[in-house]
Amino acid sequence: MKGILGRKLEMTQIFSENGKLIPVTVIAVEPNIVLQTKSVEKDGYQALKLGTINKRANLLNKPDMGQFKKVNSEPKRFVKEIRDMEGYETGATINAADVFNAGEFVDVTGISKGKGFAGAIKRHNYSRGPMGHGSGYHRGIGSMGAIINRIFKSKKMAGHMGHEQVTVQNLEVVKIDTERNLVLVKGSIPGPRKGFVVIKQNVKGRKAQEAVSLLSRNAAVKAVVEPTPVAVEETAPAAE
Structure with missing residues (x-):
């Protein structure tokens, strides 16, 4: 895993x-600092804790400030762990071109x-419901279920919408601009402008190299399996 x-x-x-016209989302990927490396022997799982975007020191408390002092780094605004990622030491700097x-x-x-x-x-x-004047039901929630004098948990009702973690899978990396620290991803991603995101290796679907090899393999198998057409000579009917 990498991210x-x-x-x-x-x-x-x-x-x-x-x-071909391609819609892309521009993601600013400033250098990430490895704040901590976690291993199976010590922590029970393997991960890297990364941080990006500087933050003022007076906005942090002492426990949070301690993790940045260990690696001699400025405080970071966005800190996140990426599971099963390895290959970097504590204090190392990671750029987008180094990963993807x-x-x-x-x-x-x-x-x-x-x-x-x-x-x-x-x-x-x-x-x-119908929008006619005599309907009496327009945008209500409708039936609440069986008549048992209560509503079951997890019933879909009105409430707070959005502001939740969303993952969009299998987006193609179109271009990486190393000079301006930009990553162009095909399609849309969740969140508002200036919202923090985590870019990780896809866990579902085929990788780009696997897809190419699969197409070439299928073409070779198809050529071997399909029989070659044999010309059949038409014989004239026997004379009576």
């Missing part, structure tokens, strides 16, 4: 080499936009 921390900037579009290459597929995790209090129709995509 890095970044910050969502905006969406735009670029043209590929063959002239263009053409790879990644999973992006972030906090979605908060929508505040929302009704059941907007929040859970319920259907509304």
Whole structure:
């Protein structure tokens, strides 16, 4: 597993080499500092704790400030662990180009936009009632279930919408700009502008190299399995 921390900037579009228009999300990936390395022997699991984006020291308490003093680093605003990541020592600096290459597929995790209090129709995509004047039911929540004088837990009702962790899987890394520390990912990702995100290696789906090898293998198998057509000579009917 590999990953890095970044910050969502905006969406735009670029043209590929063959002239195809690609919608991309621009993610600013400033250098990540390895604050701590965790191992199975000591901590019970393997992970790297990364930090990015500087923060004022007077905004931290002493326990939080201690983890940055151990690696002689400035306080970081966004700190996150990435499980099963290895290969870096404490205090090392990681850039986007050190982890990912263009053409790879990644999973992006972030906090979605908060929508505040929302009704059941907007929040859970319920259907509304007739909008005629005599209907008496327009945008209500509808049936609450069986008549047992209570509502079961986990019933989808009106409430706080958004502002929750969302992961979008199998997004292609279109380009990595090392000069400006930018990563261009195909498609949209969760969160508002300037929202922090975690970019990790995809856990589902095929990798870019595996997909190419699979296509070539299937083409070779198809050529071997399919029988070659044999020409059949038509014989004239026997004379009576």
